[in-house]
Amino acid sequence: xxxxxxxxxxxxxxxxxxxxxxxxxxxxxxxxxxxxxxxxxxxxxxxxxxxxxxxxxxxxxxxxxxxxxxxxxxxxxxxxxxxxxxxxxxxxxxxxxxxxxxxxxxxxxxxxxxxxxxxxxxxxxxxxxxxxxxxxxxxxxxxxxxxxxxxxxxxxxxxxxxxxxxxxxxxxxxxxxxxxxxxxxxxxxxxxxxxxxxxxxxxxxxxxxxxxxxxxxxxxxxxxxxxxxxxxxxxxxxxxxxxxxxxxxxxxxxxxxxxxxxxxxxxxxxxxxxxxxxxxxxxxxxxxxxxxxxxxxxxxxxxxxxxxxxx
Amino acid sequence: xxxxxxxxxxxxxxxxxxxxxxxxxxxxxxxxxxxxxxxxxxxxxxxxxxxxxxxxxxxxxxxxxxxxxxxxxxxxxxxxxxxxxxxxxxxxxxxxxxxxxxxxxxxxxxxxxxxxxxxxxxxxxxxxxxxxxxxxxxxxxxxxxxxxxxxxxxxxxxxxxxxxxxxxxxxxxxxxxxxxxxxxxxxxx
Numbered sequence: 001x002x003x004x005x006x007x008x009x010x011x012x013x014x015x016x017x018x019x020x021x022x023x024x025x026x027x028x029x030x031x032x033x034x035x036x037x038x039x040x041x042x043x044x045x046x047x048x049x050x051x052x053x054x055x056x057x058x059x060x061x062x063x064x065x066x067x068x069x070x071x072x073x074x075x076x077x078x079x080x081x082x083x084x085x086x087x088x089x090x091x092x093x094x095x096x097x098x099x100x101x102x103x104x105x106x107x108x109x110x111x112x113x114x115x116x117x118x119x120x121x122x123x124x125x126x127x128x129x130x131x132x133x134x135x136x137x138x139x140x141x142x143x144x145x146x147x148x149x150x151x152x153x154x155x156x157x158x159x160x161x162x163x164x165x166x167x168x169x170x171x172x173x174x175x176x177x178x179x180x181x182x183x184x185x186x187x188x189x190x191x192x193x194x195x196x197x198x199x200x201x202x203x204x205x206x207x208x209x210x211x212x213x214x215x216x217x218x219x220x221x222x223x224x225x226x227x228x229x230x231x232x233x234x235x236x237x238x239x240x241x242x243x244x245x246x247x248x249x250x251x252x253x254x255x256x257x258x259x260x261x262x263x264x265x266x267x268x269x270x271x272x273x274x275x276x277x278x279x280x281x282x283x284x285x286x287x288x289x290x291x292x293x294x295x296x297x298x299x300x301x302x303x304x305x306x307x308x309x310x311x
Numbered sequence: 312x313x314x315x316x317x318x319x320x321x322x323x324x325x326x327x328x329x330x331x332x333x334x335x336x337x338x339x340x341x342x343x344x345x346x347x348x349x350x351x352x353x354x355x356x357x358x359x360x361x362x363x364x365x366x367x368x369x370x371x372x373x374x375x376x377x378x379x380x381x382x383x384x385x386x387x388x389x390x391x392x393x394x395x396x397x398x399x400x401x402x403x404x405x406x407x408x409x410x411x412x413x414x415x416x417x418x419x420x421x422x423x424x425x426x427x428x429x430x431x432x433x434x435x436x437x438x439x440x441x442x443x444x445x446x447x448x449x450x451x452x453x454x455x456x457x458x459x460x461x462x463x464x465x466x467x468x469x470x471x472x473x474x475x476x477x478x479x480x481x482x483x484x485x486x487x488x489x490x491x492x493x494x495x496x497x498x499x500x
């Protein structure tokens with residue numbers, strides 16, 4: 001039996017709650033002087049990164065090492081991939097080296113699905129193209145749960161480049177599974193055509209949504225999009241969809257501000273908002289390690305995985 | 312006969328509530344004697360029923376000597392050697408008392424001592440959590456069949472069993488009733 005975590009859809013409500021509860025317990029390990037558990041001793045986790053992402057890679061690496069797994073980092077840059085080796089051949093090489101799990105980041109949506117067909121180990125999606133990033137959604141849900149308690153009926157607003165955001169897609173799927181009401185706010189040009197089929201609401205007016213939000217997640221505006229006619233100017237985007245200090249003051253008292261990082265200060269989020277007491281941006285990074293430990297443990301720790309969809 | 316009792320039909324009660332109470336009182340006295348008054352003792356219950364037993368023991372200390380012994384819980388799941396034989400299981404809480412365990416006499420508390428593998432895992436977990444001055448083991452039932460060189464310091468009842476049998480410990484806080492039941496293997500939890 002091999003199971004994977006490729007999409008936030010792979011998780012039932014019970015699965016998701018199990019991951020969050022497990023992460024809660026594992027977070028205590030990070031507070032100890034010996035930050036290590038022997039659970040995955042002897043297993044090998046490969047971080048297969050075709051796109052640069054230091055933050056996600058380090059987070060997975062720390063998680064695997066805290067569970068005593070051996071970690072192999074594979075970066076496509078400077079490897080045989082740049083000499084033209086295919087994903088399949090890379091996968092088979094890793095398989096032959098005895099990888100028990102592969103954490104994959106790839107620029108092409110769907111690459112983890114293909115990988116899951118080729119290898120015997122568990123596949124964990126660490127971001128594929130504009131498709132999904134399920135562990136990011138789990139760590140966001142974990143952060144929200146810590147601040148807000150149960151997510152049932154909570155109103156979560158996700159603002160920005162939804163079209164290119166795997167974080168937004170995974171979050172919408174996971175948060176709706178957990179019972180939250182998600183509203184996406186973005187310029188029409190930055191919403192996918194299929195957004196009508198997603199389990200969420202859509203709005204073009206940030207101010208009308210903010211006052212009713214329990215959490216606001218700002219998405220990163222990528223530099224290459226700024227000149228690609230998705231919106232007229234950076235200044236206009238920032239004025240209509242940026243979280244300024246003035247907008248921040250309209251949020252309810254208990255609401256938190258989130259960002260998956262890395263931020264463009266002054267574009268999607270004002271510097272003083274990013275540094276405010278209700279910003280969870282730095283905390284999200286720490287929570288990422290606990291959540292990824294939970295996912296690795298639940299997929300690899302037992303005879304059969306405790307979460308994830310059959311493939 | 313209540314519904315709970317009729318479910319236990321193939322089971323025979325070997326200890327009932329008053330006997331469990333007496334056993335815990337005796338263990339509390341023995342701990343006081345062995346540790347010369349119980350100063351620097353920390354009780355750590357092994358999840359799940361060990362935690363309730365540790366709490367019950369702490370109550371006994373309070374009743375007998377007016378002593379408040381710090382009490383915590385230990386989940387050994389991540390340290391088990393049989394993890395890869397079963398599906399990954401959910402974790403429960405590990406909570407050390409505020410005093411910590413460094414330089415204390417830690418008394419591990421569990422319901423049933425069987426193969427000894429749980430205690431082995433608990434000793435490994437303790438290693439990562441701090442450095443106790445000494446570690447002792449208190450169990451409600453020792454049913455034999457040890458697979459590791461581990462022995463309890465305080466035993467509520469020695470219960471010679473066959474490996475074809477199961478020992479179930481029921482505690483009031485979890486199961487609504489205090490009892491130790493002996494029954495056929497594979498029947499029940």
